[in-house]
Amino acid sequence: MKVLINMHLAILMLFLGIHAGAQKPVATIPFEVINGSIVLKVKINNHEKPLRLLFDTGADGMAIDKSLADSLGLKITRSNNASVVGGNMKIEVSDGNDVLLENGFVLKNQGIAIFPQMRDHLDGLIGNTMTRNYVVKVDFNKYELSLFEFDQYEYEKGGTIIPITIPSGLFIIPGNVEIVAGKSSSGNFVFDTGASYNLICFRPFVRQHKLLTSGFQPEYQASTVSMGIASPTFNGKANSFSFANTAPIKNLPITLMAGGGQNENWSPGFDGSIGMGIISRYNFTINRKKNEIYLVPNHSFNYPLNFVLGSYLFRFNLKGELEVQNTIKATAANEKELKPGTKITAINNMSANALIKDQKKIDQLKALSSQSSISIDYINENNEPKKINLTK
Structure with a gap:
């Protein structure tokens, strides 16, 4: 009987130990990936307008542009000097704001920097604010950002x-x-x-x-x-x-x-x-x-790096799709310009699925002589398959 009781206690302790190690997040926040960037949906000070903010670890705090700040009625509380890539500038700051994340979690009493202009396709950015109070985990497999308490947090294996x-x-x-x-x-x-x-x-x-x-x-x-x-x-x-x-x-x-x-x-x-x-x-x-930052390779770890062909920079996105990342120089007058984000299904009759699996095929394309003709199969804005020829 004593052996049986001890066995039950051991099973109970094992069960409790497993669940003690699986720390639950304080909040789990969904995100989008837009043009290769992490984008969070938020509301500021209970304003009804939903905003899309870039999650930007290259910034210490939060920032929006002046026209949006005015429309939200943010109050300027001070000015500051900010260092940005390439130089410095003077900015205004609004303190004491509440930021509501998409899952209902609220960041209280936030300072928001106000810049003359921001990225065209987004409303602003949210920097390292959350990292001051929480362990922040970003999972590109699940498209989730999770916040954990610092105490007794344990990393997953393999990183x-x-x-x-x-x-x-x-x-x-x-x-x-x-x-x-x-x-x-x-x-x-x-x-x-x-x-x-x-x-x-x-x-x-x-x-x-x-x-x-x-x-x-x-x-x-x-x-x-x-x-x-x-x-x-x-x-x-x-x-x-x-x-x-x-x-x-x-x-x-x-x-x-x-x-x-x-x-x-x-x-x-x-x-x-x-x-x-x-x-x-x-x-x-x-x-x-x-x-410290803990890195675990995800499903995209072995994807080929972005590459240049002709007037374009191409990349494989997190879904494994080949797409136009940017136009890097003016296209020829007789060529239709492909917009950033355009999905490419084949280059010179080599499928995107074949290219993502074989870097040598990409190297063959890059080795083509200047002025070579390159055929591009792509999906247009109406989700229709199209084909064009470009000059390398």
């Missing part, structure tokens, strides 16, 4: 702990860039879910390490725009990039900030940003109390 520092409210990770093999440059990079690129190196770091003149071969020129400040960039490939204790990423598409405007005198205090091109390949957990 990697990335140590971080947090100056000025941003999460900084050490990394190494090799533009060409054997020439490594070490720096500190922001973990930035608000950035659509893979990796950008800021102007002071680019100038210090002579990255543009050390064998770098640009594929195209563009600009990065942050809160209305534009900085010219050169885009190409780095031989490799590694951060913290992760394996090097080979042949990484990289963005190098060129000189011009405010960025020549800009001193951000860090050397660049790791963007969503890398981050979205992981489900990640931010644990500010332990000064």
